[in-house]
Amino acid sequence: xxxxxxxxxSPADLSARREQLIAEDVxxxxxxxxxTGCLAIGAREVEAAFREGVAAADLQGEVQVVATGCHGxxxxxxxxxxxxxxxVYGRNRIKYVPDVIEQTVxxxxxxxxxxxxxxxxxxxxxDIPFYAHQTKAVLRNVGRVDPQxxxxxxxxxxxxxxxQVLTSMEPDEVVEEIIASGLRGRGGGGFPAGLKxxxxxxxxxxxxxxxxxxxxxxxxAFMDRALLEGDPHSVLEGMIIAAYALExxxxxxxxxxxxxxxxxxxxxxxxxxxxxxxxxxxxxxSNFSLDIEVREGAGAFVCGEETAMIASLExxxxxxxxxxxxxxxxxxxxxxxxxxxxxxFANVPVIIGQGGVKFAESGTEGSKGTKIFxxxxxxxxxxxxxxxxxxxxxxxxxxxxxxLPKKREFKAVQMGGPSGGxxxxxxxxxxIDYDSLREVGAIMGSGxxxxxxxxxCIVDIARYFISFCAEESCGLCAPCRFGTVRLKxxxxxxxxxxxxIDDLNDLERLAEVVQKTSLCGLGQxxxxxxxxxxxxxxxxxxxxxxxxxxxxxxxTALLPEKEVATAAKEG
Amino acid sequence: MSAVDIGPALDVLDDLAPINHGHVIPLLQAIxxxxxxxxxxxxxxxxxxxxxxxxxxxxxATFYAQxxxxxxxxxxxxxxxxxxxHVRGRQIIQEAVxxxxxxxxxxxxxxxxxxxxxxxxxxxxxxxxxxxxxxxxYGTVNPDKVAEILAGYE
Numbered sequence: 271x272x273x274x275x276x277x278x279x280s281p282a283d284l285s286a287r288r289e290q291l292i293a294e295d296v297x298x299x300x301x302x303x304x305x306t307g308c309l310a311i312g313a314r315e316v317e318a319a320f321r322e323g324v325a326a327a328d329l330q331g332e333v334q335v336v337a338t339g340c341h342g343x344x345x346x347x348x349x350x351x352x353x354x355x356x357x358v359y360g361r362n363r364i365k366y367v368p369d370v371i372e373q374t375v376x377x378x379x380x381x382x383x384x385x386x387x388x389x390x391x392x393x394x395x396x397d398i399p400f401y402a403h404q405t406k407a408v409l410r411n412v413g414r415v416d417p418q419x420x421x422x423x424x425x426x427x428x429x430x431x432x433x434q435v436l437t438s439m440e441p442d443e444v445v446e447e448i449i450a451s452g453l454r455g456r457g458g459g460g461f462p463a464g465l466k467x468x469x470x471x472x473x474x475x476x477x478x479x480x481x482x483x484x485x486x487x488x489x490x491a492f493m494d495r496a497l498l499e500g501d502p503h504s505v506l507e508g509m510i511i512a513a514y515a516l517e518x519x520x521x522x523x524x525x526x527x528x529x530x531x532x533x534x535x536x537x538x539x540x541x542x543x544x545x546x547x548x549x550x551x552x553x554x555x556s557n558f559s560l561d562i563e564v565r566e567g568a569g570a571f572v573c574g575e576e577t578a579m580i581a582s583l584e585x586x587x588x589x590x591x592x593x594x595x596x597x598x599x600x601x602x603x604x605x606x607x608x609x610x611x612x613x614x615f616a617n618v619p620v621i622i623g624q625g626g627v628k629f630a631e632s633g634t635e636g637s638k639g640t641k642i643f644x645x646x647x648x649x650x651x652x653x654x655x656x657x658x659x660x661x662x663x664x665x666x667x668x669x670x671x672x673x674l675p676k677k678r679e680f681k682a683v684q685m686g687g688p689s690g691g692x693x694x695x696x697x698x699x700x701x702i703d704y705d706s707l708r709e710v711g712a713i714m715g716s717g718x719x720x721x722x723x724x725x726x727c728i729v730d731i732a733r734y735f736i737s738f739c740a741e742e743s744c745g746l747c748a749p750c751r752f753g754t755v756r757l758k759x760x761x762x763x764x765x766x767x768x769x770x771i772d773d774l775n776d777l778e779r780l781a782e783v784v785q786k787t788s789l790c791g792l793g794q795x796x797x798x799x800x801x802x803x804x805x806x807x808x809x810x811x812x813x814x815x816x817x818x819x820x821x822x823x824x825x826t827a828l829l830p831e832k833e834v835a836t837a838a839k840e841g
Numbered sequence: 842m843s844a845v846d847i848g849p850a851l852d853v854l855d856d857l858a859p860i861n862h863g864h865v866i867p868l869l870q871a872i873x874x875x876x877x878x879x880x881x882x883x884x885x886x887x888x889x890x891x892x893x894x895x896x897x898x899x900x901x902a903t904f905y906a907q908x909x910x911x912x913x914x915x916x917x918x919x920x921x922x923x924x925x926x927h928v929r930g931r932q933i934i935q936e937a938v939x940x941x942x943x944x945x946x947x948x949x950x951x952x953x954x955x956x957x958x959x960x961x962x963x964x965x966x967x968x969x970x971x972x973x974x975x976x977x978x979y980g981t982v983n984p985d986k987v988a989e990i991l992a993g994y995e
Contacts, residue, residue, distance in 0.1 A: 307964075307965065307967070309978075310965045310968055310971075310978035310980065311968065311978070311980060344966075344967035345967055347967060347968075486964075487961060487962075488962070489922065489923035489924045489925075489927075489961050489962035490923050490924035490925050490962060490966055491962070491964070492962075492964035492965075492966065495964045527870075527907060528960060528961075528962075528963065528964075529964065530976075565866070565867065566866075566867075566870060567907075568866055568869075568870065568905035568906070568907040568908060569905050569906030569907035569908075570904065570905050570906060571961060582866060583863065584862065584863050585861075585862040585863045585864060585865035585866060585901070586865075586901070587900055587901055587904040587905075588904060588905070589904075644964075644966065646924070646925035646966030646967065646969065647924065647925050647928050647929075647966070647969075648928060648929075652925075652966060652967040653967065684924060687924070718924070720924045720925055720928060720966075722928055726928050731924075731927075731928075734924070734927050735924075738922075738961065742961075744904075
């Protein structure tokens, strides 16, 4: 039997360790306190209070308090899930903890005021529509494990797929499995992951490098953050499998420095995986070795673009490089390099676990599996959501998201961040996948979904995103460097009440030039928010330039003075 | 201007040795961790020791938003510019913070108490609009709360 903390010598050893951990936990009930996103609103104090409360009630032998990743329902933060039957309590405060321990943990009673919607019928996780309409595949462990304890991950079966791959599959078979799954890159582009791996394997070079893109820079996106914070070992497992398939010996995780908890958790996970022989030399007793180095970003959005990320890793200014050659052919230090997003890697163990063909049964014709979305803006259940590809916008915003607050009217959902577009209400029943979104002028992007109501000015949103891109442009190529700034100036004019009909034509023409002639993805997609809003909300632009009004009441230069004062007050 | 102690920078160079071109960003990050910013004298010394042109160090340092060449205030205030914050009225929060501190984003107050920064997104969209002071988050902020929040930092 494996000793606690010792190296795991083989897949059989890993299974034995897992069974042992499961046996040790029989009869233990757990209180799962979100200690990542919810930290922003006092979760650490709540967790400490639960620990003290459990000790004071003399329950240590049977009740365990676990600091987990995100439970998803961020609108109810801080969120706590109480086993065995997953009672979900939100808005937890230290002063309420004694009541929760006394009534719910000890006596199994439900306390109405902490329930979702203050409705005792929605006390359990499965009762809440927010969860009932989701499919947790990639997020299966997030909120269920202590991300700082590798044993929790092992107990949930993490690293078993890696064990299976290392001992019973050839590298090419792994690539074939990923191709069969139909997995497409989750970072935004949607390129078939297996095909990218195959191209990389066929590229000449002395070393192959693997990079995990965790530079989640899209405003309004927090999927990768949640995965790294809540289940870092599954991301590492995905990287181990990919590295084996590609015969790479060195990996990087390029993570956004603005995510300190993610950085901390992935560093701890790497250290623990080394101690157990799950990283480093001869992983799980095979003769495959892998080292993974964490690199923190330094605050440049463009570094999410793969060639700029490579430049950054090489110690350069994060400027994009012309493609081709694609990094799969010539990337980091001129060698074949695979860059995949966090969520893409997290999908890999799922695919190996169930088989590529089985994985391809879920989702739509061209987009397989599930997708994680960060749902925010004017929506009741702000949070982290995982649904099968092909779910409709209506299902996500209304069934999972609980609709808009104050019974406001749904106007649009912004998808794909600064590279994406605004999808109007007429597409509420659009099944979401890579291709359908592209058809309506948006993109899947990394998965940010910002819901907007009638108080959001669409022109102002277009201006917001183009300002973002203008600031973040690396400045290398002229179409992006100048084009984004000129687009912003036109939108400033329109929002400032000085726009003309001609401005709309100029916007359209310039947007197309920037789209077609920019060097990298940032510039090529920067005009999308402008073009998609011009396409779906032309009336609102016309109201600004022809009628000199802002229907949403946002652009102050276009409001009567009295309304300006009220708008400022209401925010 | 008082002389800057080079010692901590030399420790960083030792820790990261052997240094190659690829280490420039982690190197600058480590130096900024020690000094709070990137002092000119230190960058020149590092350039000499690590045999990396100072022009390259400056090129990198001025490209990335994280690096600053001047000393920061004791506290850093960040007003989130994320989309969720934007649709929930971040602009008036920004104005209130600017007014309270009498500075613009990127600047430091004269008493070096606060440096004001913006951030593309803190990923805490459920708290929108969000202000972060050092490592503390303040959610669903309204302009009236700004002065009270800032008063908590000396």
